[in-house]
Amino acid sequence: MQPNNSLDGHILSVLRQSLRTVLPDLSEEQLVLDRDLAELGFNSLDRADVITMTMEALGVEVPVVQFLGVKTIRELTQLFARQSRR
């Protein structure tokens, strides 16, 4: 499934870049929307790193507590999209 507009597309591309900065061995094909971050090899510190990096690149601030239940790339993209639209 593809993102439904250009904002989501932009967020996804920034997020994928952060994901690959933290785990450079991952291929672009592995970073599909419904993949679980833990299954891809991201531990809790890696996830926090990805989130901070993405917030910086997008220029948004999201309270850490909002990320607690987030498991997949899709959920992360949606959360950043909601914050970016504010």
Next chain:
Amino acid sequence: MKIAITGMGAATAAGYGVAPLVDTLRSGRSQMVAGAPLEPPVLARLPDSKPGSPPGAVEVPAGVTRLLARSGPELQALVWAGMEAWVDASLHGGAVPPRRIGLVIAGHNLTQSRALEVELTYAGRRRYVSPRFVQESLDSTALGIVSEALGIRGEGVLVGAASASGNAALIHGCRMIADSSVDACLVLGAPTRLTAMQVQSLANTGALGGATQASNPRRACRPFDEGRDGFIPGQAAAAMVLESIPSAAGRGRPMHATVLGYGSALAARSGLEPSVEAEAEAMTTALARAGLSPGRVDYVNAHGTASRLGDETEAEALRRVFGAARPWINSTKGWVGHAIHAAGVLEAVAVVAQLCGGFVHPNANLDRPIDSALHLVGPEAIDQPITHALSNGFGFGGINTSIAFGRAPRAEQR
């Protein structure tokens, strides 16, 4: 006391590995270059190119490789030197249980340059600082990375004693083995990155050299020469594997050399001035612990920074300890610079290389020796069997250390 040295590693301006270091020292090739703005006027720099794997490389866990790829050259050099020593000591075969191997890293305040960068970069937008920063900003992060890279599970600690950190770490490693906490111990000298203000502050004290020779950097570092104008920093990491004699013998591991004794003495002085008494005390204690009379020492690797007062003070301490004995004296810092926290380990590697190779390396730019009573090596290496050697290391805080080394018994040499 007798502790075996079964492995060595180095990453210096001469290149990655012990071999290029020994080649540089033996042939007397200065590694000094002119510094960039905000750097010292002259320095010895780690090679620009990222190192490949050391020979006979260890398989490093993917997590460590990733971390290193995002780390600065200092951490990469540290791990590289550690891996070289690890393989040299054949610890990669699992011959010594991980729980019986210790890790001592020489140095403190290692992260302050990086920490300052991050503090300045994120000052106005601190919400975006990496969650890794808290870990990165602590010295202990190096213990985590090296121990994960090599699978070390014994005691681990950093030892801080300014420019004497390397010797202090070797001494700590010897104690860990002597009290049976571990059977083998990797001692790593960590590269030092000074901040711009530290560089300037050192220049303002008059300790930092190079200002008068910036256009001719290879002539800048002149330990024990009348024309010296201060120490020249040298980026480097160095590594040494210490091991108990029964452990090395039990796994049939030949040794490079042995540690025979050590001495450490505070000067009870808060300023930067060196102390003849405390330097002599450190050397005398090392000799006494090693059961050596001054006459049995063939060679001293001096602290020899090329600072005005430092060299003069050490020369007097050497005269006081050795009198008519006159061992050969040289300074490794003249060729590869002062590695600060790593200096003691780097110079221990240089001492052992000279013990094994039967030579003493030249002194750099020693045109007019400050003291004709001392047996300072001249511009060429001298082939000369060495049985016993001392290596001095002194640090701000009034810290004075000296370590006695011995050639390995013939049957156990590599």
